[in-house]
Amino acid sequence: MKLVTAIIKPFKLDDVREALSEIGVQGVTVTEVKGFGRQKGHTELYRGAEYVVDFLPKVKVEVAIGDNLLDQVIESITKAANTGKIGDGKIFVTELLQAIRIRTGETGEEAV
């Protein structure tokens, strides 16, 4: 099983979520985050004092999936979240050691 973590632009969340549900991914966790990659922030003025807006709002999307869906999930997220402009985000894939459905106690592939 894999845990796919995608950092995307906030307004792309609906598109990504729809794309995932189209390929059969049923569960998603979403967090509001701030961050930057190579997309630089900019400076602003607050009452005459300069400050740096480095951390830009993003959304972190996490899905736990079986290995068989990995390539499709990566492709779906990439297509849905892509705007072609800097700051589109990144996808990270980590190995998921175990998953348990709390209500029924199912484990492994049946739990994702």
Added chain:
Amino acid sequence: MESNIFHLQYAIDTFYFLMCGALVMWMAAGFAMLESGLVRAKNTTEILTKNVALYAIACTMYLVCGYAIMYDGTLLLSGIEQTDAVAVLGDFASREDGFEGGAIYSSAADFFFQVVFVATAMSIVSGAVAERMKLWAFLAFAVVMTGVIYPLEGSWTWGGKDVFGLYNLGDLGFSDFAGSGIVHLAGAAAALAGVLLLGARKGKYGPKGEIRAIPGSNLPLAALGTFILWMGWFGFNGGSVLKLGDIASANSVAMVFLNTNAAAAGGAIAALTTGRLLFGKADLTMLLNGAIAGLVVITAEPSTPSALIATLWGGLGGVAVVFSVIFLDKLRIDDPVGAISAHGVCGFLGLILVPITNGDASFSGQLIGAATIFGWVFLASLLVWGIIKAVMGVRVSEQEEYEGVDLAECGMEAYPEFVTGK
């Protein structure tokens, strides 16, 4: 001895105008809180900037030329500070309608009471165009609306002048006590013109006709704003009695406060109930819109209805505003705070109900008045918005809309996180 009583009557009527004007000014805070609560966090700083700035612009433009256009005053209010107590006492003593006639009060107090109404009309526009309009385009429009468009329309109504020399609304039986039409319908007309040229927020309406919710970021502020407006409205309607200093006037003022309050309550209950029936749960934002709707409806005639009728009239507004909000969305007219529904639809409703309790008004007069107000303000606004759009554009770019107008227009977030100095 008698001249001392005239002094007192002058003073109390002047004081009354000033206090009511201060209450109406307080409505500006109400609008600011209501609107900032109903927009997203990333657009909060900008809407607050709009609200404070438009109030200042309204006060200044009305001072420069608006008051002169509306009431034949002098440009830049020159001479308004002059007082001649002897002449005033002479007016009191010599007139036939005596102590219980129309109020005699300070000219400066008259301006102060009038100017806050201009600001109210203008601030109706800011909610409807929120989250995607350029700040400076809005402020440019505010200059023209408060300096010319509203004052001209006001001159044909409260100012008593003929409409472009063609007809006289007062003679035709038009009656609008505190401004359901003159202020609220007018503001909504300007807002509608702006919204039509602006377009909806990105993502509000889907390609297959879906209407997507864009929830407000701070409902406590929205609720606070509504209560502030409710309280300020006592000045809005109460002050429009135009006199306090005799028994009949004082009773009229008391009835106006009572009815204003009753109508807000009726509107709130009606909207809450309507929302519950339509949506299955209690919608706070509709409840808030309902109270405002009730207030707008009774504004046209708060003194003649009985308390029960006032409650019912408010209730009609509360039902109307819920359906209007849904209907406007179906037409894909995006109004983030329901301003066009609460002030436009309910402003018109308020005008139409007047002849039922006020025999001096006629339905035809009300319709002609509503059409005149709406027609002039809508078309003049469309022209001005159109010019602004052609010259500088009215809408922020797509990228700016996604990032939020706080950063794009103000360079300042309302709820900053992770800010580091240089």
